[in-house]
Amino acid sequence: MAKKKMTPSSNSNKLTGINQGDLNSRLSKNKKLKIHNKSDTPDNIVIKQNEMIRKCLWIESQLPDFMSDYFMYLKNAVxxxxRLAYLSDVLFFCNYLVNELQFSDAQKPVDIDADAFYKITAKDINLFLADFCxxxxxxxxxxxxxxENxxxxxxxxxxxxSVLFKFFYRDQLMEKNISEGFNPIKLPKPQPDAIKRxxxxxxxxxxxxxxxGEGLTEKEKQYWEKTKLRDKAMLVLFTTYGLRVSEIQQLNLSSINYARGEFKIYRxxxxxxxxxxxxxxLSVINEYVKLERLNTINLDDPLFVSLQGTRMTVRSIRELVKKYTSIAMQTSRDKGYSPHKLRATAASSLIQYGFSIYDVQNLLDHDNVTTTQLYAAHKKNAKRDVINNYELLDEYNEVKKNKK
Structure with missing residues (x-):
C-alpha cells in the first residue's frame, strides 16, 4: 500500500469529507417532489426515506465502481x-486514502484502483483508526x-x-479476512449510576x-403563550412512552385512532x-389539537407544528426538551437534557413504579433486555425496600403465636 509517513502535522491537512451543505445542494431539485403512495406509510415517512436513499445514491456515485456489489449487499441486508452510515464511513476512509496517503495515484475516491484497494492490510486500517481518526x-x-473521535x-x-472487507473476502476478492486483525476498541461498560435521567x-x-411558564425568561414566555399546550403534549408523550425524537417528530394527526384509543408510530x-x-x-393531545393546533396556518397532517405552521424539526424539539429539562433540574440551559434522556426517564420511572422489565423492554423497543436492565438498577433503595418488607422474626413470632 503506497503511502506517505504519517506525522502529527499530517493530521492537520485538509480532509475532504462529506459536506452536508454541498450534499443537500447536489440533491436539491427545482422540480416539485410528488408522492404516489399506495402504502399505509404516511407521506412524510416516505419523503424522509427517499431523502436518505438519495443521499446513499450520491455517496455511491463518489465511490469506485468495483464496490457496486457491496452497495447492492447493503441495500438488501441492513x-x-x-446503509447510509456505512457508506458515509467508507467514503470518509476513501477520502483519507486519496488526500492523506495519495493512494494509487487517485485524484478522488471514485478513481481508486481495485487491485490496490484489495491489498490494504489490517495494519493500514489500525493506523487509520488510531493515528488519523x-x-x-x-x-x-x-x-x-x-x-475529535x-x-x-x-x-x-x-x-x-469490517463489513466492507468481510464482504470482499466472502466474494473471494481478497485472500484474507483482514477484519480479524483489526485492533479491538474498548468501549466503556454502561454503568447504571451514570445514566442521565x-x-x-x-x-x-x-x-x-x-x-x-415558571423559570422561563420574558422572551421565552412570549413564545410559550402560543405553544405551551403543544410543548406539554410532547413532554408527556416523551416521559410516558419513552419515544425516540424521530418518532415524536414524525407523528401526524392521522396517526391517532380515537375509536381504538391508540396511535401509530414508525420505529x-x-x-x-x-x-x-x-x-x-389523550387529554393533552386533545387539548393541544382543539385549542392550539387548529389555530396554526398549516392544517395539513403534521401533529406537532411550529409557529409557522410547518412540521417541527428534530433540532427544534431537542431545544425545547433542553429548555424545560434545565428548568426541572434548576440548571443553565446548556446543561439541559436531550430527548433521549427523557426516554431513559420513562424507562426508569416505569420500573420504579413496579412494571416488569420485559414489559418496559417491549414498550421502548429495546432489542436486548440487558439494555432495559440498566434502568432497573435505578430503582432507589431496592434492597432496603425488600428487607424492610420482610421481617423474618415477625413472621416467625406470628406463626408461633398461631400455634398456641
Missing amino acids: ALSS TRYIVETDNADYIM HNRSLARKRSSL LEIEEVQRMINAVET KRAKEVNMPLNHSA
Whole structure:
C-alpha cells in the first residue's frame, strides 16, 4: 500500500469529507417532489426515506465502481439508516486514502484502483483508526474545524470497514479476512449510576414549568403563550412512552385512532407499532389539537407544528426538551437534557413504579433486555425496600403465636 509517513502535522491537512451543505445542494431539485403512495406509510415517512436513499445514491456515485456489489449487499441486508452510515464511513476512509496517503495515484475516491484497494492490510486500517481518526482538521470556507473521535465513534468506523472487507473476502476478492486483525476498541461498560435521567420530582417540576411558564425568561414566555399546550403534549408523550425524537417528530394527526384509543408510530427498521393511548396522553393531545393546533396556518397532517405552521424539526424539539429539562433540574440551559434522556426517564420511572422489565423492554423497543436492565438498577433503595418488607422474626413470632 503506497503511502506517505504519517506525522502529527499530517493530521492537520485538509480532509475532504462529506459536506452536508454541498450534499443537500447536489440533491436539491427545482422540480416539485410528488408522492404516489399506495402504502399505509404516511407521506412524510416516505419523503424522509427517499431523502436518505438519495443521499446513499450520491455517496455511491463518489465511490469506485468495483464496490457496486457491496452497495447492492447493503441495500438488501441492513436498515436504511445503517446503509447510509456505512457508506458515509467508507467514503470518509476513501477520502483519507486519496488526500492523506495519495493512494494509487487517485485524484478522488471514485478513481481508486481495485487491485490496490484489495491489498490494504489490517495494519493500514489500525493506523487509520488510531493515528488519523482520533484527531483531524476539516477546512471550510468559513473556518477550520478540529474533529475529535472517541472510542464510540472509532468503533463505529471500525465496524463499517469490517463489513466492507468481510464482504470482499466472502466474494473471494481478497485472500484474507483482514477484519480479524483489526485492533479491538474498548468501549466503556454502561454503568447504571451514570445514566442521565430526571427524577420523578423533576418530571413534575418540568410539567409545572410548561403549564405555568415558571423559570422561563420574558422572551421565552412570549413564545410559550402560543405553544405551551403543544410543548406539554410532547413532554408527556416523551416521559410516558419513552419515544425516540424521530418518532415524536414524525407523528401526524392521522396517526391517532380515537375509536381504538391508540396511535401509530414508525420505529427503526421500518417497524410500524400501535401504541395505546392512556387518559393522560389523550387529554393533552386533545387539548393541544382543539385549542392550539387548529389555530396554526398549516392544517395539513403534521401533529406537532411550529409557529409557522410547518412540521417541527428534530433540532427544534431537542431545544425545547433542553429548555424545560434545565428548568426541572434548576440548571443553565446548556446543561439541559436531550430527548433521549427523557426516554431513559420513562424507562426508569416505569420500573420504579413496579412494571416488569420485559414489559418496559417491549414498550421502548429495546432489542436486548440487558439494555432495559440498566434502568432497573435505578430503582432507589431496592434492597432496603425488600428487607424492610420482610421481617423474618415477625413472621416467625406470628406463626408461633398461631400455634398456641
